[in-house]
Amino acid sequence: MLRSHTCGQLRSSNIGQEVTLCGWVDTSRDHGGTIFLDLRDRYGKTQCVVNPDSGAEFLEVAKKLRGEDVALVKGLVHARLEGKDNQKLSTGDIEIRASEIRLLNRSKTPPFFPNQPELPGEDLRLKYRYIDLRREAMQRTLMLRSQIIKAMRDYFEQHDFVDVETPILGRSTPEGARDYLVPSRVHWGHFFALPQSPQLYKQILMVAGYDRYIQVARCFRDEDLRADRQPEFTQLDLEMSFVDSNDVISMIDGLMKKLAKDLLGLELELPLPRMTYDEAVRRFGSDAPDLRFGMEIVDCTEFARQSAFRVFSGAAEAGGYIRGIKVDRRAEEFSRKRIDELTEFVKHDFGAKGLAWFRVETDGSLWSPISKNVEPEIQLQFQQAFDARPGDLILLLADSWDVTCKGLNGLRRRLGAELKLYDSKQMHFSWVVEFPMFEKDEAEERWVAMHHPFTAPRPQDMQLLQTAPQTCRAQAYDLVINGYEAGGGTIRIHDSDTQQVVFDLLGITPDMAADRFGFLLDALRFGAPPHGGIALGIDRIVMLFGGLDNIRDCIAFPKTQRAMDLMTAAPGTVETKQLHELHVQVETPPVKN
RNA sequence: GGGGCCGUAGCUCAAUUGGUUAGAGCACUGGACUGUCGAUCCAGAGGUUGCGGGUUCGAGCCCCGUCGGCCUCGCCA
Numbered sequence: 001m002l003r004s005h006t007c008g009q010l011r012s013s014n015i016g017q018e019v020t021l022c023g024w025v026d027t028s029r030d031h032g033g034t035i036f037l038d039l040r041d042r043y044g045k046t047q048c049v050v051n052p053d054s055g056a057e058f059l060e061v062a063k064k065l066r067g068e069d070v071a072l073v074k075g076l077v078h079a080r081l082e083g084k085d086n087q088k089l090s091t092g093d094i095e096i097r098a099s100e101i102r103l104l105n106r107s108k109t110p111p112f113f114p115n116q117p118e119l120p121g122e123d124l125r126l127k128y129r130y131i132d133l134r135r136e137a138m139q140r141t142l143m144l145r146s147q148i149i150k151a152m153r154d155y156f157e158q159h160d161f162v163d164v165e166t167p168i169l170g171r172s173t174p175e176g177a178r179d180y181l182v183p184s185r186v187h188w189g190h191f192f193a194l195p196q197s198p199q200l201y202k203q204i205l206m207v208a209g210y211d212r213y214i215q216v217a218r219c220f221r222d223e224d225l226r227a228d229r230q231p232e233f234t235q236l237d238l239e240m241s242f243v244d245s246n247d248v249i250s251m252i253d254g255l256m257k258k259l260a261k262d263l264l265g266l267e268l269e270l271p272l273p274r275m276t277y278d279e280a281v282r283r284f285g286s287d288a289p290d291l292r293f294g295m296e297i298v299d300c301t302e303f304a305r306q307s308a309f310r311v312f313s314g315a316a317e318a319g320g321y322i323r324g325i326k327v328d329r330r331a332e333e334f335s336r337k338r339i340d341e342l343t344e345f346v347k348h349d350f351g352a353k354g355l356a357w358f359r360v361e362t363d364g365s366l367w368s369p370i371s372k373n374v375e376p377e378i379q380l381q382f383q384q385a386f387d388a389r390p391g392d393l394i395l396l397l398a399d400s401w402d403v404t405c406k407g408l409n410g411l412r413r414r415l416g417a418e419l420k421l422y423d424s425k426q427m428h429f430s431w432v433v434e435f436p437m438f439e440k441d442e443a444e445e446r447w448v449a450m451h452h453p454f455t456a457p458r459p460q461d462m463q464l465l466q467t468a469p470q471t472c473r474a475q476a477y478d479l480v481i482n483g484y485e486a487g488g489g490t491i492r493i494h495d496s497d498t499q500q501v502v503f504d505l506l507g508i509t510p511d512m513a514a515d516r517f518g519f520l521l522d523a524l525r526f527g528a529p530p531h532g533g534i535a536l537g538i539d540r541i542v543m544l545f546g547g548l549d550n551i552r553d554c555i556a557f558p559k560t561q562r563a564m565d566l567m568t569a570a571p572g573t574v575e576t577k578q579l580h581e582l583h584v585q586v587e588t589p590p591v592k593n
Numbered sequence: 594g595g596g597g598c599c600g601u602a603g604c605u606c607a608a609u610u611g612g613u614u615a616g617a618g619c620a621c622u623g624g625a626c627u628g629u630c631g632a633u634c635c636a637g638a639g640g641u642u643g644c645g646g647g648u649u650c651g652a653g654c655c656c657c658g659u660c661g662g663c664c665u666c667g668c669c670a
Binding site for chain 1: 594596597599600603604605606619620621625626627628629630631632633661662663664665666667668669670
């Protein structure tokens with residue numbers, strides 16, 4: 001060990017000790033006869049003083065040190081001179097009077113410095129990730145991530161869970177996200193798929209009697225990226241036997257309480273609030289509502305349809321809805337230009353036909369460019385429906401159910417952030433439960449599983465599978481934190497007959513099922529216990545607990561939006577020989593013009 | 594696949610809206626300085642304005658294409 005202490009360790013209680021520190025040169029302040037070096041490692045910074053007492057030889061070494069050089073300093077811990085302490089540093093009461101200083105390794109001038117005030121461009125940060133990871137903010141986040149995973153493991157160990165690893169090389173399953181494929185060398189024309197989640201394996205583990213399973217599992221989905229989506233991400237995967245929805249939810253409630261307390265010092269009230277999917281969509285237009293603020297959706301279809309104003313009546317006649325949200329007391333902050341921007345936003349991003357709005361005047365009446373088109377009695381109903389007060393702004397969409405949901409959810413989230421309707425440190429945890437079993441595939445006339453094909457319907461909805469699948473609700477539950485889906489799970493189907501009924505509905509024939517999931521259907525016939533589970537998105541949880549706005553900052557080596565690793569330049573080409581071995585040919589790309 | 598924002602010195606940004614020699618701070622190089630902590634002071638070096646084409650007497654600025662980063666819709670059971 002070259003060092004005796006870390007750079008964040010020494011305090012006034014160490015005064016008088018001889019110590020050796022190693023680290024990166026954070027800054028150096030050269031006064032000619034005296035040089036101050038701040039040595040940095042992931043634990044902190046310590047000021048080291050080099051002067052003629054250290055020896056002329058070492059003064060020369062210190063003079064040549066530059067930022068990010070790696071150095072070793074040996075010396076006595078001294079109290080700072082009177083009034084020269086630095087309260088910004090945890091080690092600011094002391095300094096090291098160097099008796100020896102060594103350059104362990106020179107650094108080229110880096111493209112950016114970990115301590116520079118302005119954040120460099122993200123492409124540069126990703127290319128030189130080893131320098132970016134020296135930044136205090138990145139180190140804090142990665143340590144938070146480590147603590148969160150440790151707390152999760154501790155919690156589940158206390159509850160008798162077994163950590164089991166499942167294969168990374170598996171088989172492609174139909175439906176779901178696009179798979180990352182790995183060609184088999186041994187089996188011509190056959191491919192492994194990287195797991196989108198360990199779903200089937202953990203169900204098999206339940207059949208095998210490992211009644212409480214967890215895994216910190218890497219998952220892969222070859223879909224387009226977002227601020228909160230990476231092609232490879234990490235889940236805390238969990239499955240339990242002999243449980244219902246309530247048991248799984250309670251188990252995770254306990255985990256969230258522990259995480260909030262241990263890492264944020266927050267006391268959560270249990271049980272965490274729960275809301276059905278239908279209620280969430282009705283009140284907030286989203287299955288992952290941000291409940292840090294109100295601004296609930298008001299449905300005005302019943303009375304607005306009676307207006308002669310075609311925007312309203314036409315939408316209602318077409319089977320659509322007139323729904324809206326209200327900005328409390330801040331209409332004066334909404335210029336025509338700003339409202340035009342919001343209109344463009346809902347039209348462009350969510351396909352809305354337009355955005356209708358009313359401003360509430362001091363006498364309580366409504367004003368809008370469309371006021372003259374909307375009958376006074378209908379306007380009165382809007383006032384009552386929204387409990388309109390002077391200064392309020394009412395924003396309305398008249399469109400299909402889907403467009404009103406997406407558009408109002410989009411508006412609500414955007415306005416919540418722009419108007420700062422919540423404190424940035426605020427955290428809101430809740431559950432959304434009882435999702436539909438199926439949704440209609442847009443293009444084709446067929447049902448697709450909303451969660452996955454192994455999800456069990458609610459017992460009371462079992463007959464609906466045959467009669468009215470669209471109304472059938474699942475034993476499904478999503479954990480929602482600040483408007484993000486932080487996790488989701490279901491109780492699974494544990495008998496092969498029900499599983500086959502669901503497959504039928506999804507258009508998966510017995511032959512296909514046997515081919516793709518035969519092993520699961522077999523397993524279900526060999527004594528499968530009732531079981532269910534959940535998967536938590538660890539990257540997102542770290543992001544939310546760390547108060548960050550993207551998951552790249554929670555991952556040591558993330559990919560860009562175009563799914564590249566800028567540091568290693570992956571993906572890259574391979575030798576023709578490798579392709580031959582794998583029996584893979586690469587198509588010639590189309591010529592662009 | 595669609596839409597949007599961005600790309601100027603190593604880094605972060607500016608450039609009077611199309612005008613002739615593209616600037617600043619930090620970093621870098623050299624020098625001065627024994628108590629700084631974003632040290633200070635003096636001097637210096639540093640540019641294919643992402644790339645390619647076009648419009649123009651003239652382009653960092655306008656147009657087209659392209660590459661890269663980010664945001665977003667679709668997509669993500």
